[in-house]
Amino acid sequence: AVSEAMFLDNREQYDIEYYSNRADAVAREHQIENAAAYILKPDNSQRIVYLRIEQLELECVQIYEIPIIYTTGELPEQRADIIVCGSYVFPNLSGNQFYYSQAGGKGESYKGGESIVLLGTHKIYVLQQNGESGCYEESNYNVTVEADVRADVIEDA
DSSP states (O other): OHHHHHTSSSGGGEEEEEESSHHHHHHTOSOBSOGGGOOOOSSSOEEEEEEEEEETTTTEEEEEEEEEEOOOOOOOOOOOOEEEESOEEOOOOOTTEEEEEEGGGEEEEEOTTOEEOSSEEEEEEEEEEOSTTSOEEEEEEEEEEEOOOOOOOOOOO
16 A cells, blocks of 8 residues: 555554545545455546545644546456366466466466366466556456266277
C-alpha cells in the first residue's frame, strides 16, 4: 500500500485509514477495512481513494486524494479445453506469460516442455504480466488426462 512506502521507518507514529469519499474520511465513517483487497470495477474509469493520515503525537490530520485508474491490459490467448491420453506437455509461452494450477499466480507453476501425467481434469491458468507494476491478466482452460489406450496386436491368420 502507499502508506507502507511513505512511513516505512516511523509507521507507529501514524494512523492511516482509507475511504471511498472525502466526507467519510473527515467523519471517520465507512472505512475501507482491507485496502489491499479493495476491488475496482473493470470499466476503465478513474476512482479516487481518500487516505486519512493522523500524526499521533501532534494529532495533526491530513486527507490525501489518490486517483486510481483501472486499465485492462493485454489478454493472453484463450486456449481451448483439451483431452489427451497419457500425458499433457505444456507448449512454450511468450516471456511474460506463465502457467499455474490456481488463479492469480497461485498453486503449482509449470513451464513449457513440462508435463502433467496425473489422470483427471486439471484447470490451467495462463497468467500474463503486463508491465512492471504488478498488473496482470489471465485466461484458463481445462486439460483432461485420460489413461493410455493399449490394444493388443493381432497378427493376420
